[in-house]
Amino acid sequence: MAAPKLIVFDLDxxxxDCGGTWCDCLTSPFRSSGGRVLDRRNQHVTFYPDVLSVLDFCDAQSMPIALASRTEQPAWARELLDLLAATHRFAFAEIYPSSKVKHFSALRDATGLEHESMLFFDDEMRNITEVSRLGVTSVLVEEGMSMELFRKGLSQHSGSSDASRAEG
Known part of the structure; x- marks a missing residue:
């Protein structure tokens, strides 16, 4: 199988990392202060250390990237992406409370790409399981996105068979 045609990431x-919680458990308003993004209680929101390198790699390889997030506070997630100066990095964003199946159906409709050409990273096994059933190569993120895990996902996608798409 060829390289993925769309890389999809969950957020939280x-x-x-939103201080060990989900972004919808933060307290608005949010602000950027001294290069940091903080909520009203000074909870720090930051990308995991390798995330910008992963996004840079996708950009350099002309790999479109998307978001699929089930947050209860989509406006907050979008605001945090703006404050982190990352909104422009994502060609597609499905950010709303719903199942990941709905997110991936919307991504398929928006891109015209089949699920089998997508690679997905998420921290919740239930999402990995349901999205894998669609034919998406899905990788469990246990300690935040890293370049090593990203490369593993690329390798898994290029060598995946229909019988083994989920990685845990």
């Missing part, structure tokens, strides 16, 4: 505990 996959691309960013």
């Amino acid at each position: 505990f996959t691309l960013w």
Whole structure:
């Protein structure tokens, strides 16, 4: 199988850490101060250390990237992406409370790409399981996105068979 045609990331505990909680458990308003993004209680929101390198790699390889997040506060997630100066990095963003199956159906419709050509990273096994059933190569992110895990996902996608798409 060829390289993925779309790389899809979850947000909470996959691309960013919101002080050990989900972004919808933060307290708005949010602000950028001294290069840091903080909520009203000074909870720090930051990308995991390798995330910008992963996004840079995708850009350099002309790999389109998307988001699929089930947050209860989509406006907050979008605001945090803006404050982290990352909104422009994602060609597609499905950010709303729903199942990841709905997110991936919307991504398929928006891109015209089949699920089998997508690679997905998420920290929740239930999402990995349901998205894998669609034919998406799915990788469990246990300690935040890293370049090593990203490369593993690329390798898994290029060598994946229909019988083994989920990685845990």
